[in-house]
Amino acid sequence: MKSHITYLSFDELADRLCGIFQRHGCPSNVARLLAENCAAAERDGAHSHGVFRMRDYVSNLKADGWVDPAATPVIEDASPGFVRVDARNGFAVPALAGARDLGIRKARHNGAAVIAIRNSHHLGALSLDVEPFAEEGMIALSFINSSPAVVPYGGHTAVFGTNPFAFAAPRAGEPPLVFDMATSVMAHGDVQIAAREGRALEPGIGVDAEGRPTTDPAKVLDGGALLPFGAHKGAAISLMVEILCAALVGGNFSAEVDPSRHPGAVTANTGQSLLLIDPRKGRGALPDFAGRVSDIVGYVRDAGQQRLPGDRRLRHRAQSMKRGIPLGAEVLDFLDSLEAA
Ligand code: NDP
Structure with a gap:
């Protein structure tokens, strides 16, 4: 049993995760994208969607056809301002990676563009999806629906x-301003x-x-549920997310996701x-x-808000890049077990 914190570089962690994804059936390009996404969440201190999620990824990949890690997304140039993507029951991260350049070209040409992804599985921190667009000078908003977990x-x-939902905008002389939040009072990963x-x-989080x-x-x-944040206001935003991620893109509402015939399934085949x-x-x-x-x-800072969205994430990222990403002994043992599984 290892007994101390080990610091891995981003590349070391991503390589290790990539090996686990490949071992569990992902082609190398998908494994690399998922591994970098998961390692980036850990690097940024987004622990509810970092290495902790590897158990869920592996369980999902073993869940008898629930997700197709080798799916090739179909990317359609649907109109001057619309990119339509069928992820074909694969992961959302490679589907978005495939649509990204066309989306940016359309937004630059038209002023705005929508990327509508359906039939996709997402298990990451949404900040990572919007931030690269802001690095290209774009404002980006993104939304994902998932499995039924929140009462209206x-x-x-x-x-x-x-x-x-997540928002990103370029900022002068600094990394983009990004915020990223579940519309439940607490993210499901944090409950886990x-x-x-x-x-x-805390009281007021779940039933x-x-x-x-x-x-x-x-x-x-175990059969309970979370509450939406902000009472009726958060519930309305969550309703909007359902419409933007299912009705708009041609995918499932969260309430329509049924993994019952796929034991071990974790993600939802919904949309983004x-x-x-x-x-x-x-x-x-x-x-x-x-x-x-x-x-x-x-x-905002002058008016007294000391912490802005993204401050913690960027501080965590800077520390991780300087000294490495800290992983406890139990996490390393857990990665060993996934490598051996
Ligand atoms: P948090 O409540 O921790 O944070 C939400 C946002 O508020 C972040 O941008 C955060 O910035 C900022 N923030 C937090 N605390 C403060 C504060 N005191 N003052 C100012 N700003 C603050 O996030 P959630 O728990 O709602 O979500 C966690 C993650 O779960 C997200 O990355 C989300 O994308 C992910 N998720 C993914 C799902 C999926 O299906 N893939 C489903 C649901 C959630 P900072 O980042 O700097 O802390």
Whole structure:
């Protein structure tokens, strides 16, 4: 049993994860994309979608045809402002990677573009999907629906996924401003982490299988559900995410996902939408959109908000890149076990 923290470089961790994905049936290109996505979440301190998720990835890959890791996404140039992607029951990350350049070209030409992905499985931190577009000068918004895990406002049955949305915009002289949040009070991965660590949840996060409030993460996971953040307001945003990720793209609503014949399935075969906006079109001859983003961030900080979205993530990233990504002994043992499985 190893007893100390080990620091791996991003490449070392990604290589290790890539080997696990390949061992469990992913072709090398898909394995590489998923491994870099998962390693990047760990690097950024997005622990609910970092290495912790490797167990779910492996379980998912073993779940008897639930996800097709070798699927080749079909990318259609649907209209001047629309890229339509059928991920063909594969992972969303390679589907988005395949559509990315066409989406950017369309947004640059038209001022805006939509990438609509259906029939896809997502198990990552959404910040990683939007940030690269902002690095190319775009505003990017993205949404994903998932498995039923959240009760609607005042409701008793889970109908929404944890349905995250993310926003990214270029910022002058700094990495893009990014925020990324589940529309549930808490991300499902964090409930699993609490259950694993034997920690109670705060009141107001979840209900048990009978719809009664509970602070026991195991009861939330065992037939219970989460609440939407912000009461009726969060529930409305989650409803919007369902419409943008299922009705719009031609995919499943979270409530329609049925993994019951695939024991071990974790992800949902749902959809993802991205909206890209080229800010140069909005400002005409006024050049400095990124500077204006910095202006508003400055006003917010001056007004007393000490931590902005992304501050923690970027600090974590900088530390990880400097000293390596810290992994505890139990995590390394766990990766060993996945390599051997
Ligand atoms: P958090 O509530 O931890 O954070 C949400 C956002 O708010 C982040 O941008 C965060 O910035 C920022 N933030 C957090 N605390 C503060 C604070 N005190 N002051 C200012 N800003 C703050 O995220 P969630 O738990 O809602 O989501 C966790 C992850 O789970 C996300 O990456 C999401 O994409 C992912 N997810 C993925 C799903 C999937 O199907 N693939 C489903 C559901 C969730 P910072 O990042 O710097 O902390």
